[in-house]
Amino acid sequence: MAGHIQDRWYRTETGPDTKSRKVKSDRHGTGLRYRARYIGPDGTEKSKSFPDRQKRLAEQWLSQIEADMARGQYIDPQAGRLTVRQHAERWLASLTMDPATFVSTEQRIRLHVLPYLGSRTLGSLRPTHIREWLRKLQDGGVAPTYQRVIFANLSTMLTAAVDDRLIAENPCRSSSVRAPKLDPRRIVPWSRGRVLAVRSALPAQYRAMVDLAGGCGLRQGEVLGLAVEDVDLVEGAVQVDRQVKLIRHRPVFAPPKGGRTRTVPLPESVARSVEEHISRHPPTDVTLPWRVVDGEPVTASLLFHRDQGRPVNRNDFNRWAWRPALRSAGVPFGRASGMHALRHFYASVLLDAGESVKALSEYLGHHDPGFTLRTYTHLMPSSEKRTRAAVNRAFADGPATDDGPTTAQEA
Helix, strand or coil, X not given: CCCEEEECCEEEEECCCCCEEEEECCCCCCCCCEEEEEECCCCCEXXXXXXXXXXXXXXXXXXXXXXXXXXXXXXXXXXXXXXXXXXXXXXXXXXXXXXHHHHHXXXXXXXXXXXXXXXXXXXXXXXXXXXXXHHHHHHCCCCHHHHHHHHHHHHHHHHHHHHCCCCCCCXXXXXXXXXXXXXXXXXXXXXXXXXXXXXXXXXXXXXXXXXXXXXXXXXXXXXXXCEHHHEECCCCEEEECCEEEEECCXXXXXXXXXXXXXXXXXXXXXXXXXXXXXXXXXXXXXXXXXXXXXXCEEEEEECCCEHHHECCXXXXXXXXXXXXXXXXXXXXXXXXXXXXXXXXXXXXXXXXXXXXXXXXXXXXXXXXXXXXXXXXXXXXXXHHHHHHHHHHHHHCCCCCCCCXXXXXXXX
């Protein structure tokens, strides 16, 4: 045993006969008697005290510590004394993620984790505390989808504590802790009529945004960050290289979500709309910092902009253009009525035309075709429908169908 047990009630003295003998110390009969001591991997001495008649327990504890060090599973008993708040500050300071994602993560931890769990020490966290915290989120009216994101952030933060040997286990991964369940809602894509109605209700300078989102599957930020040089009207392609993001309400240029640049087919109907938009609303050079608010300035000739070379602010656009257009078109405002609904429309058109999930995933800029399949599997035509359509094409004299991305409806 590399460590040793100190009996603090006795001390060893050497008598006149040079023999060692135990004599009572000044502490005899008071306080914890046994002190298990060892040298940790960092070279400092660690210890834990035990009461009288528990020397065997002290020896077992010391043996366990030494076994953990031998297996590389040692955790400093003092490490768990860090509070959740202290660990959160260190963890957030160590993150190297997209700046906008960092802001969102920091906000979720600060607003929804620290007020309830921040004062607890890491070592005291138990699954019951996580379950109680989740109930607080639920009772507070936090949407299930947002609950899952907050829970994922906390779990990732506590996994980092495990990796740093601050705690032995992540209580979020206990079998008794259940991640918040999502509402069992299926995406119901907009009809072509609804898309056209919303488009018509928008101010003229913004109508082509509907065509690019609904006809090319672009996200709102990607549409706002689209430059004239990104649109190849001859080859029929759109290069998605940037988006406009807001970091603490300040606009910046940034790579598309997940850093995934991509090339998307440009249908002829959308190309005509873009050409008309350019002729009526010429692009303007807009200069914004890259990725962070103090980043290197980057200039792009944006298709959509405000006066004096400013980008379109998505919050202002949603408040003063998009929502009034929804009201005018008779579309109820809610979770499914943002511009993201146009991406769902795009996906539904391509899947109905027989496009592959893999191609659709690439066009949408998803990180994994499996995610695309899970999101849109209920929109895929049934085998019976595909069979009838195939036979009808073989025997009917009607026009052949084009099962490619150019089947996106003209908007």
